[in-house]
Amino acid sequence: MEQYWDDDDLLVAAQSDLWNHLFVFLKSMSLKCAVELGIPDAIHRHSGPVSVPDLVAALSLPAARLPPLRRLMRMLAFSRLFTRQTSEAAAGGEEEDLYGLTPTSRLLVDDAGGRRSLAPFVRAMLDPVHTAPCLHVGDWFKAADGAATPFEAVHGSVIWGVTRSNPEFNAVFNEGMAADGTFIMDVIVRKCGHVFRGLRSLVDVGGGTGAAAGIVAEAFPHIKCAVLDLPQVVQGLPADGPVDFVAGSMFERVPPADAVMLKWILHDWDDEVCVRILQKCKEAIPSREAGGKVIVVEQVTGSSPEEKSTEMQHFFDVWMMILTGGRERDEQEWCKIFTEAGFSDYKIAATLGLRSVIEVFP
């Protein structure tokens, strides 16, 4: 340590690292701004790299915003959200940087390659209802008032209370989750469709507005698909579509089906509550021999050797700690709650990016 503090190069490198930690939130905030302005869609519509003056025109921004937009675009391109190339100056004209989409920003475009945009997911996660508790984690650690999460300390209620009392946030949250549901279920039915083969019915517990269940119903039309979710989520949804909606609580009763799906549900809760949810699911399904199973879509931490993925898994874990009091789990921790809930076996059917599909058998 002594030697370290005597080395000026190491000292200033440490300061740079500190600045990086300090300002990395600007990455999220600039992404939020790009989505709010509709920059990915505007670039997509332009069909080819676009200059900042053209972007200002396409987005109908005030002319005075041209210089700041140049700076924002330069930063976003540096972070690899957009590509940046410098165009040849036309005779007598200025050189202009041209911006294009990267694989990441293509995900924010509606209908790029027939895919639904993940922009609603960005909007939901960076909504002030979510970011405000992130600014008060220190206060929460110190407070003796017993709020279970920073979210509850700031909003005075658990997240599902806020979705009930705040219709705007309810809509933003459900649209965000639906965008992710469509995105990942598309991949799941392609990559591990065998998980659904042979099923006659499936209920997606906490399935939101039915995006994920809708993809299963589309890919396997013979499977009767239903969603169980809270009344504020499913009320008013179409009753004549491919998915049946049931308003209720998974703590009371799960509608019977060959399989129950739990996508991004269990990581919202502590172990004891997860066991209660899984027991309710077990009551709803037939024996393993009769095809009964629970399909869990969640992170299995520690399963990726990549440093970037591991960092993301730590982010998720702290995100759940702040918002819901839930947690991410490694395979041993999953095994423990499956066993405690009375299940006999499980199999990790696939790992897609950071998420795994786990079949849990009664």
Ligand SMILES: C[S@@+](CC[C@H](N)C(=O)[O-])C[C@H]1O[C@@H](n2cnc3c(N)ncnc32)[C@H](O)[C@@H]1O
């Ligand atoms: C994180 S979201 C996941 C939504 C969806 N499964 C997905 O992955 O996109 C959690 C869902 O659980 C629902 N939920 C919360 N408490 C519930 C309860 N007691 N019974 C049924 N659903 C509940 C929420 O309304 C929300 O739709």
Ligand SMILES: COc1ccc(-c2oc3cc(O)cc(O)c3c(=O)c2O)cc1
């Ligand atoms: C990929 O990044 C993300 C993964 C998970 C989530 C997320 O966020 C929330 C936020 C809430 O207010 C309540 C929730 O239950 C959840 C989740 O379950 C969940 O998975 C966000 C970003």
